[in-house]
Amino acid sequence: MNDNFSYLKAKYGELWKSYIQHEFVLRMKEGSLPRDSFRYYLIQDSKYVAEMLKALTAAAANAMDDKVSSFLTRVLISKDKGREVHNNLLAKLGIEENEIKRTRYSLVNFAYTRHLLLSSKSWDSFIFAWTPCMVGYHEVGKIVKDSEDELYREWASFYASDEYRERSDAILKELNSITMTEYLESFFENSVRLEILFWESSLRQSELLFR
Amino acid sequence: MNDNFSYLKAKYGELWKSYIQHEFVLRMKEGSLPRDSFRYYLIQDSKYVAEMLKALTAAAANAMDDKVSSFLTRVLISKDKGREVHNNLLAKLGIEENEIKRTRYSLVNFAYTRHLLLSSKSWDSFIFAWTPCMVGYHEVGKIVKDSEDELYREWASFYASDEYRERSDAILKELNSITMTEYLESFFENSVRLEILFWESSLRQSELLFR
Structure with missing residues (x-):
């Protein structure tokens, strides 16, 4: 194993597969995922992304140097395209900013x-x-991009795109540049488990309890 | 309403009751709670307490002044008694430090x-x-302290005690000294919901996935 990601994917292969090939993903691909589950998912994901961007900027602020700065540029350069696709989907499902704000977090999204x-x-x-x-979303995008369902195809088009692949490559390069420890590994494993539960709670449409 | 706690208990009364009078609590009181559920609970609770103490000291470090310092003294003064009861229970159930460390977190304990x-x-x-x-644990302690079951009686004896009531009073005084906002209120509400799910996941013995 020459890099961290290969090591992690070998060690957590089964878990990774449960995430990438989750029933939620496969049903997006075959177009059988109920629209309500996707709507639920998209609202929770919007809330997730907002916090994720806070976490990204906080982490960058704590570590700002040339390496972090060039990574940030590579990631943020494709942000507009992602937002465009995302806003398009929200509009098609009649989801307004206000509904996203008002909607509470599921337990797994709160935890994540x-x-x-x-x-x-x-x-x-x-x-x-x-x-x-x-x-993971790049891998999922490649699975879903030829979906029978136009909406799910549109959703996947961004994550499967070359633009998004550049983001994914950028974080892999970053991940591989870090000396791995047990402690760091636990952050990776916990996130994979949270991704799996994120799909599951969207399928089940778990209660939204947290604010 | 003259104080924050009365306001919160009035506003979240139903939720508070679901927490204090949860099936887990009532079954401890009547002595019908399966030992396995309690064992599961006690290990998760031990992991919780360790992180809670880190959070307490981090919060205190961020805000250290005379007020915080005198609060800390009032809270920590009864710590030995609590640890004694706790260690006694762990020993009776054959739970060693190593088992607590090795055991993973449930989703709700991870989130909490x-x-x-x-x-x-x-x-x-x-x-x-x-x-x-x-x-809440002082209220729960008062409910469970006359349990049919000796072990649950012992568990509750600490939380029902005057020593523990002083801790509870100290935090109430602290809570009431703060100017409340919607934002602060959300921390309270989320914790009550997490407490309810904490009992529930112990009853059900939810899978332990996180580390």
Whole structure:
């Protein structure tokens, strides 16, 4: 094993597969995912992204140097395209900013966002906590991009794109530049588990309890 | 309403009752709670307490002044008694330090401890996040202290004690000295919901996924 990501994917292969090939993903691909589950997911994901961006900037602020700065540029450069696709989907589902704000967090989304925010105390732990989301969504996008369903195809088009792949490559390069420890590994593993539960709670449409 | 706690208990009365009079509590009182559920609970609680103490000291470090210092003294003064009861229970159930360390977190315990640690960025939000645990356990202790079951009676004896009531009074005084905001209120409400789910996951013995 020459790099951290290969090591992690070998060690947590089964878990990674449960995340990438989750029923939620496969049903997006075959177009059988109920619109309500996707709507639920998209609102929770919007709340997640807002906190994730806070965590990213906090982590960067704690560690700002040339390396972090050039990483940030690579990641943020494709932000507009992502936002465009996202806003388009929100509009099609009749979701307004206000509904996102008003909607509470599911337990797993509450746990995941707190986990990310806490990880941002150090750049290294943030990178390990953030990788499953960043890299996993590129893999998921490639699975869903030929969906029978136009909306899910549109959703996946961004994550499957070359622009998004550059983001995913940027974080992998960052991840591989860090000396791994058991402690850092736990941030990665916990995030993969949270991603799995995130799909599951969207399928089940778990109660929204937290604010 | 002359104080924050009366306001919060009036506003979140139903929720507070679901926490204090949870099935887990009532079954401790009547002695019908399965030992396995209690064992599960006690290990998760031990992990919780360790993180809670980190959150307490981080919050205190961020805000250290005479007020905080005298609060800390009042709270820590009864710590030995609590630890004695706790260690006694662990021994009776054959739980060693190593088992606690090795055991993973349930989702709700992971969420709760991350929530507490994040709240500790400010003294005020920590106090609002911590009150449900501190004050609620005194109320729960008074319910369970006459349990049919000797072990549950012993567990409750600490939380029902005058020593513990002083801790509970100290945090109430602290809570009432803070100017409340919607933001601070959310820390309180989220903690009450986490306490309810903490009992529930112990009853159900939820999977332990996080580290």
